[in-house]
Amino acid sequence: MDALEVLFAAFYYWRVTVCVLFGIALASVLTNLFALSAEVAHLFAFLAALGGVVWQITTLIAKEAANPHLEKTTISKPIAFLGIACIAGLLGHLIASAFGVMTAIITVLIAVLLFAPLVAAITKRNIHLHQIAFMFLASLIGLATFYGINTFLHT
Numbered sequence: 001m002d003a004l005e006v007l008f009a010a011f012y013y014w015r016v017t018v019c020v021l022f023g024i025a026l027a028s029v030l031t032n033l034f035a036l037s038a039e040v041a042h043l044f045a046f047l048a049a050l051g052g053v054v055w056q057i058t059t060l061i062a063k064e065a066a067n068p069h070l071e072k073t074t075i076s077k078p079i080a081f082l083g084i085a086c087i088a089g090l091l092g093h094l095i096a097s098a099f100g101v102m103t104a105i106i107t108v109l110i111a112v113l114l115f116a117p118l119v120a121a122i123t124k125r126n127i128h129l130h131q132i133a134f135m136f137l138a139s140l141i142g143l144a145t146f147y148g149i150n151t152f153l154h155t
Helices: 002-012 014-034 038-066 077-099 101-123 129-153
Strands: none
Touching (some): 038 077, 038 101, 077 129, 101 129
């Protein structure tokens, strides 16, 4: 029954599925052509999957804008915090394994500054300073969690 649920989710979120498959194919081709490390391949696959998530979100927002009588769905703060922490932790871990920890921290924090205007442009809402601080804190906690787990497992 679990396989049926996964298959249904893959069809429902087909944009994410297509981007994940494209990212895996691109990563395998690049590692075979240019002899890249596995961490760089994982980074390409992750970024392609993240592109699929953005594509899915923009489509859902466009559907909500086309049908204003639909009820707006909101995400609670703890769920948003966990999502941002997981994405930042995974991205930071992939970058840290390929380029080092300091590069990962700087890259993820700069990504928050670049992602905030993108969110404002997609959702057509203003982004306030406390929301950027929320994203920074979630990203730092996600990075620290993955770094702590990695350190714990390798000692």
